[in-house]
Amino acid sequence: MNREFLYNEIANGIANQITAGVLKTGDKLPSVRMLCREHSISMNTAKRVFLELEAQSMIDSKPQSGYFVSWGSHAKLALPEVSQPSSVARFQEPDELINKVYANMGNDDFTLFSIGVPSPELLPTAKLRKEIITATRELKGGGMAYELLQGNVKLRRMIAIRSLGWGGNLHENDLITTNGAMNALAFCLMALGKPGDTIAMESPCFPGTLQLAISLGFKVLELPTHPVTGLEMEALKEAIPKIDLCLLVPNFNTPLGSCMPEANKKEIVALLSKHQIPLIEDDIYGDLYFGTQRPKCCKSFDKEGNVLWCGSVSKTLAPGYRVGWVAPGKYKDKLLKMKLVHSISSPAIAQEAVANFLNSGKYESHLRQLRRTLQDNTQKYVQAIARHFPEGTKTSRPQGGLSIWVELDKGIDTAKLYDRAIQHQISIAPGRMFTLQDQFENCMRLCVGLPWSGQIETQLKKLGSLVKTF
Incomplete structure (x- = not known):
């Protein structure tokens, strides 16, 4: 296996365990030597794994002690609740809301957290x-x-x-x-x-x-x-x-x-x-x-x-x-x-x-790069939500894909949040779009397929401020 590919795969595997909560804040990671033995890699490759995780602010090194999980911001956010839809088949299609959200598709003037596809900048055009x-x-x-x-x-x-x-x-x-x-x-x-x-x-x-x-x-x-x-x-x-x-x-x-x-x-x-x-x-x-x-x-x-x-x-x-x-x-x-x-x-x-x-x-080469980008984006989005959204906000912990599911306080209507956000050129996907029942009104989906930038963090901060106004 290509050395560059191998170190990224190992780093992604550890990051995946941290994101899923298998490894928690403060947990000690295997030593460099142990990582070498477990994966049959060189010392230099093992060190690159830890350097990559440090660069993502997911671990800290402590002299004479080793490496520890440090992604505390993620640990503050609980998981959304298990959904509890009605056991009766229902039909209340949110047509107007769906049409309103998708009307912005392709509009470069908006930050489209609402559209679940990778940005063209992430594709081999x-x-x-x-x-x-x-x-x-x-x-x-x-x-x-x-x-x-x-x-x-x-x-x-x-x-x-x-x-x-x-x-x-x-x-x-x-x-x-x-x-x-x-x-x-x-x-x-x-x-x-x-x-x-x-x-x-x-x-x-x-x-x-x-x-x-x-x-x-x-x-x-x-x-x-x-x-x-x-x-x-x-x-x-x-x-x-x-x-x-x-x-x-x-x-x-x-x-x-x-x-x-x-x-x-x-x-x-x-x-x-x-x-x-x-x-x-x-x-x-x-x-x-x-x-x-x-x-x-x-x-x-x-x-x-x-x-x-x-x-x-x-x-x-x-x-x-x-x-x-x-x-x-x-x-x-x-x-x-x-x-x-x-x-x-x-x-x-x-x-x-x-x-x-x-x-x-x-x-396959394109997919490796895209997966790394989406994983990195997911971590950064969740960290930004932890910093800028109200206490009690919950997020999903996806192990792949393009979406983060955000659950807010029960008193917040994300359809109304959409109307406020769109005035700031921010488009979200309100939770009510994803069901035919009266549920998920306090939830929203954010797409992580946009390249991370200072502008994206600014827009997430603005979105968090708008949530707080409720």
């Missing part, structure tokens, strides 16, 4: 531009012809190869390309359900997914969700008799950033398979892990083809390219029919360009 030119040259007819119904062969092959890293063991023929992950989710819902069916989801949940389900006539049953471990297993077990479908984001979902333990993923797959309830798995954030290893997916444990695994590069590489995919398992024929009816083909040039980028090895 110039390299992708070259891949577009290459794809235009190499594709038959310059990319003007229809692509295969199942999608670009090279892209499907690269996705299948990458699935080996999380235990997916997919073949290119297992995959269908789509126009982004939302398109994949839509095909899954249309193929497997009908108006009036009940679909189980985490609560809080991405607004676009809620809107999609409602637009197709589904009843949405929101289930209690822990900010660290994700969906509460007992709640899902109790809901089994009520549901026809299940749609989950097990890895670093938005807005909580929770990551479901492997044991829970395995149990969920077995449970839903036993009751013949299809599981649609949205794994759009899986590659944005902060630790040393990508988490497995529910699809990793799928032996009967009951899991429909969906993904895209919209959160990692190129939001505007709309390149997504689904591994639909035993429902492949139904998904192909949906794609034929609704889109016929996926954009040939964008698929070819992404396939070439993945094949070149540049994607």
Whole structure:
């Protein structure tokens, strides 16, 4: 393994434990020599690990004593509560609020904490531009012809190869390309359900997914969700008799950033398979892990083809390219029919360009840098919230992804906070956007995909001041 990559991976692993609360303020870290033995690294590499953590203000060195966890500002912030949505499927879509927040998308005059994608400054724009030119040259007819119904062969092959890293063991023929992950989710819902069916989801949940389900006539049953471990297993077990479908984001979902333990993923797959309830798995954030290893997916444990695994590069590489995919398992024929009816083909040039980028090895290099940036941003955002927000503020502790979930005092309405913040060119995502029920009014999601700067801290400080005015 590359030495530069290795020291960053070890440092990120320790930082991950501190962020998660496994290592607490004042805890002593292994010595330099012990770190060398545990990871089979040189003294210089071990020292670089500690220097990196010191630079992030996460540890302190004490002469003759060693290294200790010092990220006290994070320790002051408690975790948000486990959500407690109603056990009845409800429909109170916050259309007006969602439309108002997303109306600012693309407006460079605002600090867009509200939009959950990486800033273009964090993406390899110039390299992708070259891949577009290459794809235009190499594709038959310059990319003007229809692509295969199942999608670009090279892209499907690269996705299948990458699935080996999380235990997916997919073949290119297992995959269908789509126009982004939302398109994949839509095909899954249309193929497997009908108006009036009940679909189980985490609560809080991405607004676009809620809107999609409602637009197709589904009843949405929101289930209690822990900010660290994700969906509460007992709640899902109790809901089994009520549901026809299940749609989950097990890895670093938005807005909580929770990551479901492997044991829970395995149990969920077995449970839903036993009751013949299809599981649609949205794994759009899986590659944005902060630790040393990508988490497995529910699809990793799928032996009967009951899991429909969906993904895209919209959160990692190129939001505007709309390149997504689904591994639909035993429902492949139904998904192909949906794609034929609704889109016929996926954009040939964008698929070819992404396939070439993945094949070149540049994607993995880009991901390593992006993950480091997002982890660093997450730590700095939480530190700034601890400094500038009122006492009692709670934040999630994401181990990956693009979001921080902030829980404020019960008396604070973040929809009204949005109206005040927007006057200062600050856009947030109020918590009520992430549910169909009357809950999360005192919560908000902040995206950490903006490059950290003095301006970002100034805007977070201003936001904290506005919270205090309530």
